[in-house]
Amino acid sequence: MVKKSIIDKIRNKSGFICDMDGVIYHGDKILDGVKEFVSWLKSENKKFVFLTNSSERTIKELQGKLFRMGLDVGPEHFYTSALATAAFLQSQKANGSAYIIGEAGLINALYNAGYSSNNIDPDYVVMGEARSYSYEVIEKAVNLVNHGARLVGTNPDLTGPKENGISPATKALISPIELATGKQAYFVGKPNPLMMRIALKRLGVKREDTIIIGDRMDTDIVAGIEAEIDTCLVLSGISTEKTIDEFAYHPHYVIQGVNEIVKNYK
Numbered sequence: 001m002v003k004k005s006i007i008d009k010i011r012n013k014s015g016f017i018c019d020m021d022g023v024i025y026h027g028d029k030i031l032d033g034v035k036e037f038v039s040w041l042k043s044e045n046k047k048f049v050f051l052t053n054s055s056e057r058t059i060k061e062l063q064g065k066l067f068r069m070g071l072d073v074g075p076e077h078f079y080t081s082a083l084a085t086a087a088f089l090q091s092q093k094a095n096g097s098a099y100i101i102g103e104a105g106l107i108n109a110l111y112n113a114g115y116s117s118n119n120i121d122p123d124y125v126v127m128g129e130a131r132s133y134s135y136e137v138i139e140k141a142v143n144l145v146n147h148g149a150r151l152v153g154t155n156p157d158l159t160g161p162k163e164n165g166i167s168p169a170t171k172a173l174i175s176p177i178e179l180a181t182g183k184q185a186y187f188v189g190k191p192n193p194l195m196m197r198i199a200l201k202r203l204g205v206k207r208e209d210t211i212i213i214g215d216r217m218d219t220d221i222v223a224g225i226e227a228e229i230d231t232c233l234v235l236s237g238i239s240t241e242k243t244i245d246e247f248a249y250h251p252h253y254v255i256q257g258v259n260e261i262v263k264n265y266k
């Protein structure tokens with residue numbers, strides 16, 4: 001049982017940045033106590049955002065996924081590495097163009113940020129999780145980068161969770177382009193603290209009043225530490241107590257899952 005004083009500190013925050021996989025659900029299965037946790041966030045008027053490094057899905061698709069699990073959450077409560085990448089590119093070069101390798105989540109985010117698609121002389125080659133991945137696409141990207149397009153990846157994840165296995169994620173897919181061009185991609189998603197800063201700005205809460213809840217030491221927790229936001233590791237995902245010892249930093253709080261924030265609370 002976690003001490004009540006720790007749970008109190010978490011409950012007293014006014015902003016919550018929650019990772020999704022391993023915190024809210026695992027694959028297509030909602031985790032214990034999540035419904036109660038989301039109800040509590042709403043009834044206490046907390047500011048909250050569900051943050052994911054995956055750039056594949058649009059906000060509507062993420063919203064639909066949670067809705068099928070019985071969670072009714074408005075679109076303003078989601079943020080993805082695709083949206084962060086679009087915000088980053090817009091700040092670097094407004095209304096630029098990109099050769100986009102990715103799915104609806106990334107394509108929509110870039111279009112909505114004023115970017116256009118360009119496979120002749122784009123400012124950027126932008127890559128996210130892509131099912132439309134082929135030799136021709138990689139060949140195209142390599143030559144565009146060699147001709148001056150900047151290489152940007154939505155997130156540095158090597159793999160993503162998949163039922164009965166894993167799927168290769170952005171960093172694994174972008175590596176051939178890096179190897180062939182000798183250029184390093186810039187990644188916007190976690191652990192880049194930029195992702196947390198942009199999310200914080202959208203939340204409109206001071207970082208001191210905010211907490212990041214996540215299941216990965218190498219993305220969620222380090223991003224929080226580098227953005228100077230309190231962190232809470234949940235053991236409902238990929239990490240165990242032992243995982244913490246493998247890193248030079250530690251989370252501010254460790255709990256079994258978000259159910260501890262609301263269940264049996266007296």
Ligand SMILES: [Mg+2]
Nearest residue numbers: 019021022215
């Ligand atoms: Mg996670």
